Amino acid sequence: MCWARSSDGPDREEGHQMKSDVRVLHAEPFFTDEVCRTPIKFGNVVMDRATYCRVRVTAETRGGARATGWGGMFLADFWGFPSQKVSHPDRDRAMREVVLAFAKAAEADGRYLHPIDLFTDLEPELRRINREVCQGLRLAEEMPFLGALVCASPVDAAIHDAFGNGNRISVYDGYGPEHMAHDLGHYLGPAFRGRYVQDYLRRSFAPELPVFHLVGGLDRLRRSEVTDEDPKDGLPNSLDVWVARDGLTCLKVKLRGSDLGWDVDRIAEVARVAREAQGRMGRSGLSLSADTNEQCETPDYVVEMLARLRERDRRAFDELLYVEQPTERDLTAHRWDMRPLAKVKPVIREVSMSLTHEQIRLFRHNGFLKLAGRLPGETVERLKEAVWKDIRGEVAPVSRDREGRVVRLSNVLDRDPVFRETISNPLALDPLESLLGPNIVMIRNRHNHIQLRPPQANPDHLHRDMLQWTRNLVTVIFYLEESTVEKGCTQVIPGSHFLASSTLHNIDEEAWVQQSGILDQTVLVPMPVGGMLAIDSTVLHGATKNLSNETRMSLTVGYHSVNELSEAEDPKCHLVRGQHIYKGNDNYK
Numbered sequence: 001m002c003w004a005r006s007s008d009g010p011d012r013e014e015g016h017q018m019k020s021d022v023r024v025l026h027a028e029p030f031f032t033d034e035v036c037r038t039p040i041k042f043g044n045v046v047m048d049r050a051t052y053c054r055v056r057v058t059a060e061t062r063g064g065a066r067a068t069g070w071g072g073m074f075l076a077d078f079w080g081f082p083s084q085k086v087s088h089p090d091r092d093r094a095m096r097e098v099v100l101a102f103a104k105a106a107e108a109d110g111r112y113l114h115p116i117d118l119f120t121d122l123e124p125e126l127r128r129i130n131r132e133v134c135q136g137l138r139l140a141e142e143m144p145f146l147g148a149l150v151c152a153s154p155v156d157a158a159i160h161d162a163f164g165n166g167n168r169i170s171v172y173d174g175y176g177p178e179h180m181a182h183d184l185g186h187y188l189g190p191a192f193r194g195r196y197v198q199d200y201l202r203r204s205f206a207p208e209l210p211v212f213h214l215v216g217g218l219d220r221l222r223r224s225e226v227t228d229e230d231p232k233d234g235l236p237n238s239l240d241v242w243v244a245r246d247g248l249t250c251l252k253v254k255l256r257g258s259d260l261g262w263d264v265d266r267i268a269e270v271a272r273v274a275r276e277a278q279g280r281m282g283r284s285g286l287s288l289s290a291d292t293n294e295q296c297e298t299p300d301y302v303v304e305m306l307a308r309l310r311e312r313d314r315r316a317f318d319e320l321l322y323v324e325q326p327t328e329r330d331l332t333a334h335r336w337d338m339r340p341l342a343k344v345k346p347v348i349r350e351v352s353m354s355l356t357h358e359q360i361r362l363f364r365h366n367g368f369l370k371l372a373g374r375l376p377g378e379t380v381e382r383l384k385e386a387v388w389k390d391i392r393g394e395v396a397p398v399s400r401d402r403e404g405r406v407v408r409l410s411n412v413l414d415r416d417p418v419f420r421e422t423i424s425n426p427l428a429l430d431p432l433e434s435l436l437g438p439n440i441v442m443i444r445n446r447h448n449h450i451q452l453r454p455p456q457a458n459p460d461h462l463h464r465d466m467l468q469w470t471r472n473l474v475t476v477i478f479y480l481e482e483s484t485v486e487k488g489c490t491q492v493i494p495g496s497h498f499l500a501s502s503t504l505h506n507i508d509e510e511a512w513v514q515q516s517g518i519l520d521q522t523v524l525v526p527m528p529v530g531g532m533l534a535i536d537s538t539v540l541h542g543a544t545k546n547l548s549n550e551t552r553m554s555l556t557v558g559y560h561s562v563n564e565l566s567e568a569e570d571p572k573c574h575l576v577r578g579q580h581i582y583k584g585n586d587n588y589k
Contacts, residue, residue, distance in 0.1 A: 020167045020179045021112040022059040025066070027103035027155055030054045031096055034074070037231055041217030042254045042293045045082075051075040051092055053099055055154040059162035062112045067166035071157025073150060075099070080147035085140035094133055094143055098151040101129045106155055114180050115159045116197070119152070120187060124438070126152050145354055172201055186579065212252040212289060215239060217266075221273045239270065243277035250287045257295025257326070264308045271316035288316065291324040299341045302326045306344050322346040339377065355434035363435060366494040367539030371476075373427035374530035379418070380480050383555065386416035387450050387480075401454070409450040412555065413442065413574060423557050424576040428476055428532055432559055435474055435534070439562035439578030441570075446558040447475060453488050453543060453552040460542035462493070462507050462519075473537035478555040483527040488546035490525045490533060493518055496540040507540055 032052050039048040054072045061067075077091035086094075105125050109118065130148035134141075164171030167179070175197035177183070185193030220226055220238040230237040236245055253270050255263040267290060274286055296302055302323055310317040323345050338347050355363070363369040375383075391398070391406050395415070399408035412419040422428075423442050432440060442448070483489040496518060507513055524544065527533055535541055537558065546552055563570065564583040 017062065017112065018114065018179055018181050019062045020163070020174065021062050021114055021181075022159070022163045022166055023110055023112045024057055024059050024106045024118075024159060024162075026056075026058040027107045027158065028056050029096075029099050029103050029154070030056070031075075031099075037233075037235070038237075039216075039218055040214070040254075042079075042291070044256070044258075044295060045078045045293075046218065047076065047078050050078075051096065053096070053151075053154045055099070055103060055158040057106075057155070057158035057162045059159060059166055061166045065166045065168075067162050069158045069160065069162025069165055071154040071159075071161060073154040073157070075150065077147070080150040081143045083141060090137060090139060091143070094137055094139060095147065095151050097133045097137070098126075098130055098143070098148055099155065101133060102126055102152045103155050105129065106159065114174075115156065115163050116175075116180070116187075117182070118159065119156050120438075122152075173198070175201065187577075210250045210287065212250040212287075213242060213246070213248045214252045215254060215270055217254050217256065221269060240273050240277040243274050244281060247281070247283065248274065249278075249283075249285050250289075252289045252291060255290055255292045255295075257292030257301065258297075260301065260305055260308070263290075263292070263305055264312055267309055267320065268313040268316050271313065271319060286319045288320045289322055289324065290320060292326050294325050294328050296326040299326050299338055299347075303341050303344060306341075320345060322348055324348045355431045359431075360434055363534065363536070366492075367497040367536040368492050368494070368525070368541070369431075369534045370525070370527070371428065371431050371532040371534055373431075373532065374528065375422065375425070375427065375478060375532070377530065379422060379425075380530050382416075382418045383422060383478075383480055384553065386418050387452075387553065390415060401457070403454075405452075405454045407452050407454065407457070409452075411444075411448055412450055413444060413448055419555070422478060422555065423574075428478075428557075429577050432474060432476070432534070433577065436559060436561040437578075439564075439581055440559055440576050441562055441573035442576050443473070443558040443560065443572065444574055445572045446473070447556040448558070449556055451543075451554050451556055453546045453554075455546060455549045455551065457488060457546040459488065459545040462491075462513075462522075462540045462542045473558055473560040475535040475537055476557050476559060477527075477533045477535070478557070479527045479529060479531045479533070480553040480555060481551065482529050483525075483531075483552055483554070484548075485524055485526055485544070486546075487548045487550060487552045488544045489527065490541060491522050491544050492525060492535065492539055492541040493521050494523055494539075495521075497536045497538040499540075 030053070032054075033049060034052045035049045036047065039046050041047075051074070052072065053075050054070060057069045057071070059067060059069065075092065075095040077088060077095055081091045081095060083091060102122070102125075105122055106118065109122065111118070113121070126148055127145065130143055130145065130151075134143055160171050160174075164174055167174065169179075174180075177196060180196060183193055184195045184197065215221075220230070222240050223238045226237045236242045239251075242248060251270060251274060253267055255266060257263070267288065271286060271288060275284075278284055278286065292302070306317065306320075306323075309320070323341070325348065326341070341347055355369075359369060387409060390409055395409075397410040398406055399410070401407050409415070413423065429440060477490065481487075499518075513519065518540075525533060559576070562575070562578065562580055563573075564581050567582045567584070569575075569580050
């Protein structure tokens, strides 16, 4: 339902509460088993039916207006919960139960909030629900959080719909300062301060949009391929007729990802059939995308596929806009370098950067973890340019070694804006939220510097970043140049954060350390350009000697959770995610 937008300004109540905020009174999911008109093949999966979930939400605005909203989503476990260990019926049951439990959680919350704030606050609860449902059903493996988000989406959509109906506005008009208590900086960090979701939405409906028509692996391309077994319901059964009927110009081609010849032939043939159908209509102009649904063993498969396609049909190659998710979603399984592929065609990846429970356990146990993401090459170059600019300009504070070489630039937060962007980058903050919670600050007076390891620089002594355990301080090293063994990569002693120590630096010189034998347990951690290493602040670590003739540059940042027992904001901390909260019990009655 779409209502006329009010011309009034922001309608706020005290404490940043908005009168347009809603609370969920009732959320009721409905499930139906939907049979596909024709089976759809993507990757190595053929799907002929799926559970469709609709959710009806009744909500109330702070002003007392009540409204109903609807949301819907296919619970396609083949996509959201792919598994070789859990059967389709069990996966489907798990997804239904997560929907039911999340609907109850939204209903039980009881607060008046903007729908975006409500979902943000309920996200940790969604993780808990997902974990407990999978444990309760005794599944062989837990549903990926992406699958849990699919389950939550119809509930979330229904709440947004009720929000718009209750406030008599198009819901798309509800994402600006008139209806949101927070700007995007509240959720995404300082780089987005002063901006709202509405800034990225069209102000009015576009007269038409290019919609991609999906061409499944089993879809018939020509009318001549249609058989008596195909549906007789008046709708097309082949791509050429679909193109003629709907005037299609954009096609998403599902591939196998394991049969190079078939994939190349399929793209070329789809393009040829579509062009012929367009030609009969007196039209032209075709855009393609290709999706292997994570079936490629390596990105090299797609690089070779594109090379063969360019040789086979240069026009189809030019019409291909991008490729989707060539390899598995689990970024920790293989840290594929997508740059050779991205140089040929843009790559869209469907990944969740949050840490798994196993990754969290490994970090707690070992004291360090390689984060899955990498800074984009453009960001790395901007950081390096900013560093060298400040070195040339001798912008203080700067530290030099005995030979006069710059080895550190401090207080990077207040230097070039690219440092703030990097420090608040979701590639780092998403996994850190799994360790520190939703409210995260960056420490101004610990780290906050660029480190340069000049050629032949001596190794660091093993040290800790904090003398004692202090509210889960996590050090993140952003590597701006490749960190190899030869160039003096970081070394750590796994598990050393469990040991007591009375000193912070030069710990390897202490007698108890030398006598214990733990120095023999040192592990070298080479890192690629743009890589990020998270370290528990009390684990023993340091850089080895740079044996090369090249500099190794890195950015070091310390993060910890907001101090929930302090009402005053610490000027030595910079909020990068979430908000300042106070949970002390000294104000109870």
